[in-house]
Amino acid sequence: MTTVLVAHFITAAVAPLLVRLWGRNGFYALAIVPGLATVWALFQLPAVLNGESLSESVAWAPQFSLRLGLHMDALGLVMTLIAAGVGTLILIYCARYFNDSEPGLGRFAGVFVAFAGAMLGLVLADDLIQLFIYWELTTVFSYLLVGHNAEVKESRRAAMTALTVTTFGGLAMLVGMIMLGETAGTYVISEIVADPPATGPVVTSALVLIMIGAMSKSALFPFSLWLPAAMQAPTPVSGYLHAAAMVKAGVYLVARLTPAFGDVAVWQGMALFFGVATMVFGGWKALRQYDLKLVLAYGTISQLGFLIALLGTGTRAAALAGVAMLVAHSLFKAPLFLVVGIIDHSTGTRDLRELSGLRQSMPTTYWVSIVALASMAGLPPTAGFAAKELAFGAYTHGGTLDTVVLVGLVLGSTLTVAYSLRFLWGAFFDKEGVQPTPVHAPGALFLAPAVVLAALSLVGGLLSYWADPLFAVYADTVPQGEHETYQSYLALWHGWELPLLLSAICVVGGLVLFSFRNRVVWLGTRLAFVNPERNYRRMLAGLENLALQVTGSTQRGSLPVYLGTILIVLVVAAGIPMVSGRIWAGPQPELRLWDTPVQIIPALIIVITCLLILFVRRRLFAVILVGIGGYGVAALYFLQGAPDIALTQFLVETVSLVVFVLVLRRFPSHFSAPALKGRRIWNMIIGLATGLMVATMTWFALAGRLEPSISEGYPAAAKEAGGYNIISVLLVDVRAWDTMGEISVLAAAAAGVASLMFVRRRAQPRKAPGGVMALSVTQPPSPPTATGAWTWATSGSPRRTCT
């Protein structure tokens, strides 16, 4: 498994090179890697069907009980097949979707393959922290993919929205994961699921946070807004990220944890409530979209709600239906996105009001869409039908809650049928008053991935009975619901039962809704009271405003206030324990006047300069006096027998003196007198208190030794390191780690000095090169043709044109 992941990331690294060499055909080479991953996953099928699971684990940071663990069971296998299989087909599709001249194609290819790798890592990770890392990787890569057309403003904004919303959820999830991991005593997912921690307030809040993460990733209400916005992405990205892979990450997480926490009320409740609500609202909103891609986007939101509701229910039947629906959804939603891309490519528009007559001009695309839409609407004999039957069946013989959910699901499915019809009608059928759209026919290679996926939708329905064992391996990990009397199974035909009737109701209801489509659009627009886009923007603006207010009210830019705050905190924080601990009652160092009488000279110099500083008014004098004091301290060091420290102190003092003088050139020559006398007294009090505090601390620290000094061992350590100068050996050998840290700080400080002191204004208006303006001004206005008028109107300034 590690090999598969590493192969993806290596391929991602060389992808730009391949695309540069071979142009868009490089995507065929790139498709090999996920293709091999798919084949490899298929080979694991027999073992997984026997209930075995693959595990790999490497210790990473044992002291934090972190490990790199991969684990593949039935759910992991299903997700691997989806992520790698659909990824392969979409890479093949990319090779015909893009032109060789597409800007940034190499980067796109690399990021796309890296995303596929991250997605595989996400579904195979066996560690909560590791899962989070892959989770955030997919977020970052999706940001790059959605913002592929970086020069378009909407594209950038959509990428940013997706990043903000999913990262918000991701961070909430991280907190939840840490709470869960700490309570369980392990971060290994398989161990947590095998032995879930007892429910308590901590576990409950952890589950809420994790569910928020899953909901934001899977674009559930109220986090749905990023998915429609992300439709700015190139269609392959939508087909992969927003149908098969990334949005399934949240669904996967719910499916992963439901066997352990499916009986926790808050988990079940959130999944059911938000799932069903999203399913209904998303479907309703899809009915009034005119962009084919947006119809699919809202449809995807609706289906994701459906999936999370099913997988979060915590009964075996619902879990089986959920995982079947998960596969079916990938198999019908991805080809539909691909079809939209093909239509966009062939006709130049995605607006269903402009498309007409494509049924005749694009027959293959039409039939592919028919199959995929049938699966989406839940018509036999497709995979979607089998899964939906099972989903209805999971709630038919339950209590009140189950019945409410069932009503919601039926309503949502009715809407699904309606927007499927809307898509079909909008994309392919003849419309009154619209000319048949001119089409240049797509090539066979362009169509092939969509054909394969649609065929799989069909085959998946016909052979659903054989797919059942694989899904059952996962579903068996979820306990049966209290009302379940028999083990449900996936099949195309269950007999004349309630689910079949409900499916029929959905189809009829969908047809009715479709026939009143114009009124539905009108009603939907009238009822849209909440504009999530606008709310989101207002929320962000409010946040920025708040940040501005907080920064403005705490960072006033006054050096005296900053310094005063720091010093007061020092005095208070150090003073309270000193006073409350009665430091004066403790041991005191014995008083010595001097070690050698020579020490009096530097000591006197220090005292005198310090006192003088209080009275000078010129900045330069103050700086020089501080410097002299520093030299005095250096002399004291030397007299104490520390020549190395004395040398360093001398040198640093000299450099700082020079730097001070250099800076002082830009300052007023005299200190400004504080305007208020009270302010001045206050400053003096702060200074006095700090001085007293530091002096007292130093004095009592001399007697405060509790452990024997470690400096006894220094000579031996220095000799071992091959040196005689203890200080130097200490710096570069014994405690070299400290020095490493210090020089890093120095490097950062150097960067800070250069950048903070002289922020260059980039936006300075530059003078235009001489001559250009004059030439365009003197040029006579171009004749009032249509193009000439356009040039003048749009450019806003006269532009030089060839005459």
Add this chain to the structure above:
Amino acid sequence: MDLGDLRVAPQNMHVKPQWNRTWLPGADSLPTERRSLIFEVVSRFLFPVIMIISLYLMLTGHTDIGGGFAGGIVAGLAFIVRYLAGGRFELYATAWVQPGALIGAGLALATGVAIGGAIFGGDVLAGNDWYINLGILGSPHITVSLFFDIGVYLLVIGLILDILRSLGARIDEQIERDAAHTEEEGSAPGTAARAEEVTS
């Protein structure tokens, strides 16, 4: 000629060292009243001496007083003296290496020693020492931490050059620009601006 926007003098503006004529070539761009012949000559003489002292301090650090940090500061002081005597173009001509490159090289060398220790010595920053026989030159005592110290040395020189360039040369530029600006306006604000330039 307006040199105000230049951070580094263009190649054709670099004054080529001409030993028979001038001591500090960059000092020619200074106004005459700011130049001091004695200072220029002395700083020119002192520069190599201080540099050798700094190298000595760095190399003897392990057995005697000194070390990379002290050596680096001494070398920095040599540049400071040269800048004070000859102005910013003298600084650019003397220390033509970008400070960022020195800082980066120093940090890279120190980190390289640390990682090398992890690879060869089994532990990050693992040390070792040996003697190299150089024939009649004796056999100096080389330690791994010497290379670490060289990294520190380079980084400190880079730091001081960075400070000199930003707080010294760039402020020079600002002052010159402001002076040119006030001359253009030639009115009352000029006196206020001039009063700000306290020392130089």
